[in-house]
Every structure is written in structure tokens, then in C-alpha cells.
Amino acid sequence: MVKKREHITVTITGYTSEGQGVARHPEGMAVFVTDAIAGEVAEVEIDHVGKTAAHGHIVKLLEVSPHRVNRACPIGKRCGGCNFWHMDYEEELRLKGQRVRDAISRIGGVDPGEVTVLPGTMEGYRNKAQFPVGASDFGQPVAGFYMARSHEILPVQRCRIQDPRADAVKTAVMEWMELENISAYDEGSQRGLVRHIYVRTASTGTLVCIVANGGVPEVADTLLQLVQAAVPDLVGLVWNINRRPGNSVLGDRFETLWGQGYLEETLCGLKFRLSPRSFFQVNRQQAQRLYDTALELAQLDADTTALDLYCGTGTITLCMARKAGKVYGVEIIDAAIADAWENAKRNGIDNVEFFCGDAGQAAERFAREGVAPQVIMVDPPRKGLSPAVVDAMAQMAPERIVYVSCDPATLARDIGLLREKGYVLHTTKAVDMFPRCAHIETIVLLEREVL
Numbered sequence: 001m002v003k004k005r006e007h008i009t010v011t012i013t014g015y016t017s018e019g020q021g022v023a024r025h026p027e028g029m030a031v032f033v034t035d036a037i038a039g040e041v042a043e044v045e046i047d048h049v050g051k052t053a054a055h056g057h058i059v060k061l062l063e064v065s066p067h068r069v070n071r072a073c074p075i076g077k078r079c080g081g082c083n084f085w086h087m088d089y090e091e092e093l094r095l096k097g098q099r100v101r102d103a104i105s106r107i108g109g110v111d112p113g114e115v116t117v118l119p120g121t122m123e124g125y126r127n128k129a130q131f132p133v134g135a136s137d138f139g140q141p142v143a144g145f146y147m148a149r150s151h152e153i154l155p156v157q158r159c160r161i162q163d164p165r166a167d168a169v170k171t172a173v174m175e176w177m178e179l180e181n182i183s184a185y186d187e188g189s190q191r192g193l194v195r196h197i198y199v200r201t202a203s204t205g206t207l208v209c210i211v212a213n214g215g216v217p218e219v220a221d222t223l224l225q226l227v228q229a230a231v232p233d234l235v236g237l238v239w240n241i242n243r244r245p246g247n248s249v250l251g252d253r254f255e256t257l258w259g260q261g262y263l264e265e266t267l268c269g270l271k272f273r274l275s276p277r278s279f280f281q282v283n284r285q286q287a288q289r290l291y292d293t294a295l296e297l298a299q300l301d302a303d304t305t306a307l308d309l310y311c312g313t314g315t316i317t318l319c320m321a322r323k324a325g326k327v328y329g330v331e332i333i334d335a336a337i338a339d340a341w342e343n344a345k346r347n348g349i350d351n352v353e354f355f356c357g358d359a360g361q362a363a364e365r366f367a368r369e370g371v372a373p374q375v376i377m378v379d380p381p382r383k384g385l386s387p388a389v390v391d392a393m394a395q396m397a398p399e400r401i402v403y404v405s406c407d408p409a410t411l412a413r414d415i416g417l418l419r420e421k422g423y424v425l426h427t428t429k430a431v432d433m434f435p436r437c438a439h440i441e442t443i444v445l446l447e448r449e450v451l
């Protein structure tokens with residue numbers, strides 16, 4: 001019997017998909033250990049015993065990995081955001097590559113060989129921040145992050161993966177609230193004004209949006225002064241009203257208090273307009289690498305017709321359109337499709353068409369209508385491709401399928417399904433879009449088997 005609070009001595013043999021160390025209890029049960037590194041021997045205290053695995057933390061390290069570093073984050077992981085501040089980047093990249101390889105070979109049934117991961121900048125890479133605002137026990141306004149698995153706000157001075165401009169804005173807004181006696185929103189009573197500080201940063205400047213449970217107070221001038229002093233590259237200050245209880249951050253009404261209500265950013269040489277609502281990759285440098293890699297694998301030329309399923313605001317679609325003859329993009333959110341058309345127009349690209357709808361239904365329709373793309377690009381959410389997408393793609397029989405994935409397990413499952421349709425795994429690459437966090441983005445090229 002594995003017991004809570006029991007101490008055991010274990011060797012860490014690998015990692016879970018959330019980045020915890022994996023060890024085995026002497027009685028056989030798997031134990032997931034926080035902040036552990038493969039190869040380490042440790043005395044571990046069991047915190048929780050589940051049905052198939054137990055969870056524990058290190059009490060004493062008996063053999064320390066050479067990859068262990070003390071670069072602790074000032075928040076000490078209490079926000080539940082990052083996973084890997086206790087190890088060097090080399091080990092993080094190795095474990096991410098291994099995770100992709102293991103998933104594809106175990107679930108997909110093919111060994112992709114060693115998977116190298118394109119490294120990113122470890123700090124300051126996030127270009128979007130949403131800080132919840134609340135009141136401390138003494139009634140002072142606080143802003144930061146929700147603690148892991150809770151709605152309690154952890155006040156944060158500096159988050160190391162965030163663009164420093166976002167933290168500077170947060171400090172300025174806190175100063176304003178104290179100075180002008182502005183109340184923080186309280187989820188329980190649904191009273192109080194300021195709910196979230198939403199910041200987007202780009203190479204062209206900073207856009208700040210204050211999300212509030214009501215209209216603009218008279219003292220907005222001092223807000224602008226303080227925010228401008230904190231981020232001299234401010235391009236816009238927006239007020240958003242969200243009176244609905246619940247978890248969605250943004251409400252429907254936006255009022256631009258100063259400057260412009262959007263930000264401009266370039267990605268792979270294309271210009272994009274970002275309003276607070278529009279989706280944009282949070283790590284621009286790595287998104288460019290991801291798209292460059294996807295494009296290289298797609299091998300497009302002026303005679304190619306390509307399909308981009310799950311296209312979002314059309315970023316990959318437009319990159320492909322510069323090389324291909326014609327590209328069709330499909331996305332389920334209509335606001336993203338509106339942004340995609342707008343982005344095509346502002347970049348002078350006219351060989352694209354966007355469709356709003358479910359990828360499976362759209363792919364079935366394309367197949368029925370005899371659209372025959374040589375290349376299909378897919379970039380689905382974590383749950384991967386629906387069976388309808390797999391079937392319709394097989395019917396269209398493209399020469400190449402390029403699959404961009406944020407979850408190696410569902411990617412691996414789909415590689416197995418596409419194998420049955422005659423598609424062979426050719427290349428596997430990974431890009432580290434979220435250094436210090438357990439997520440990993442994978443890109444694979446599947447080629448139609450020539451019989």
C-alpha cells in the first residue's frame with residue numbers, strides 16, 4: 001500500500017507530459033515528483049495517492065543531476081505557469097524532443113528517430129499578458145496571476161517569461177488605483193471596478209486594455225499619464241467593459257481612451273493588425289521559426305494549390321500564398337476569418353480564399369467538389385483531427401500533409417490513422433514556443449505512399 005506522507009527513496013527515470021519526474025514506488029506504483037530531473041536519486045514524500053499514480057515532492061536530494069540549476073523564478077512556480085526553472089535549457093530541450101519521439105513511436109507506431117527541438121529565448125518572450133486584479137486582505141489592489149488550480153490572486157512584480165513592458169504597465173495601473181482610490185473587482189460579490197489588466201506588446205509598441213465592471217471613471221487622465229511614463233512606446237489605451245460574472249476576460253464593449261485600439265506586428269515579412277480580441281502566437285520569434293519550418297516542409301511553387309485547415313487569422317495561409325498558386329483557409333471562429341481577410345488585403349495578397357466553418361465539414365465539401373490540393377496544412381487544437389478531416393483529406397489525396405501540433409499524443413494518434421490511409425511519416429521537427437513550460441509544438445511532414 002502506498003501511503004500519504006510516506007517517505008521513499010527513488011530514482012527519477014523520465015518525465016510526465018506535464019514535466020514532472022517519474023519514479024517508481026517500491027511496491028510498483030508510478031510516482032510523479034515535482035521539480036525532479038531524470039537520473040536523480042531522492043528521498044520523496046508522498047503528497048497524494050491516486051488510482052494509477054501517486055504524487056510527491058523531494059525532501060532530500062541524494063544524487064544531484066548536473067543539469068540542476070538554481071535560476072529560480074521569483075514567483076516560485078506558485079502560479080502554475082512554468083515547469084522547468086530548476087533545470088538547464090539543454091535538459092529541457094532534450095526531454096521535449098524525447099517526449100515527441102516517445103509519443104510518435106508508442107502511440108503512432110513509427111519511430112521518427114531523434115527529434116531536435118529548435119530552441120528559443122528563455123526569458124521575456126511572451127507578448128500577451130492578462131493579469132487578474134483583486135484586493136488584498138487589507139483592501140489594497142493587487143494584480144498578478146491566479147495561483148495554480150485556484151482563483152486566489154498571487155501578486156507578481158516580475159514574471160520572467162513575460163515581456164518586461166507588461167509588468168511595468170501592471171505596476172503603473174496599481175499605482176493609479178491606489179492614487180485615485182479605484183476599487184478592484186471582487187468575484188464573489190461581483191462589485192468593484194477593475195477586473196483585468198490586459199497588455200499586448202509588439203516590435204511596434206504596447207497596447208493596454210483595462211477590463212472593468214463598468215464605465216470609464218473621470219480620473220482616466222492620470223491613468224494615461226502613469227501608463228505612458230511606464231511604457232513610453234504606448235500606442236493605445238483601451239477600456240473594455242465586462243459586467244458578466246465568470247471566467248471570460250474580455251467583454252464586448254471597447255472604448256479607445258487614447259491612441260489606437262490595435263497594434264501592428266510583422267511576422268515572416270507580413271503585416272498583421274492585432275486588436276485585443278484577435279488571436280496571435282504569444283512567442284513571435286518562435287512562431288516565425290515554426291512557420292518557416294512548416295513552409296519548407298510544404299515545398300510550394302506557383303503551380304501548387306494548398307489547403308490550410310484550422311487557419312486562425314490566416315497567418316500560415318498568407319505565408320503559403322506568397323509561394324503557392326492558390327491557398328484556401330478554413331477556420332471555425334468568424335472573427336478570426338474576418339481578421340484573415342483583412343490581413344490578406346493589407347498585405348496585397350489576392351490568391352487566398354477563407355471559409356468559416358468546421359474543418360471536417362469544409363474538407364468534406366472540398367473533396368466532394370473535386371478540389372485537389374497538392375498540399376494540406378493542418379494546425380488543429382489539442383484534441384487533434386476529427387475522423388471526418390482524416391477521411392476527407394485521404395479522399396483529396398494530396399502529395400504532402402504538413403501537420404502542426406501542440407499535443408504530441410493526438411499528433412501521434414493521427415499519424416497512425418493517416419498511415420492507414422497511405423501517408424508515411426517523412427520528417428519530424430519541434431519548435432520550443434514556450435521555454436520553461438511543458439508545452440511543445442511539433443511539425444511533421446507526411447507523404448503519400450507511391451505504390
Ligand code: SAH
Nearest residue numbers: 310311312315331332357358359379380381
Ligand atoms: N494556424 C493558426 C491557428 C492555429 S490554432 C496560427 O498559427 O495562428 C487552431 C485554430 O483552430 C484556432 O483558431 C481554432 O479556432 C480553430 N478550430 C478549432 N476547432 C475547429 C474546427 N472544428 N474547425 C475549424 N477550425 C477550428
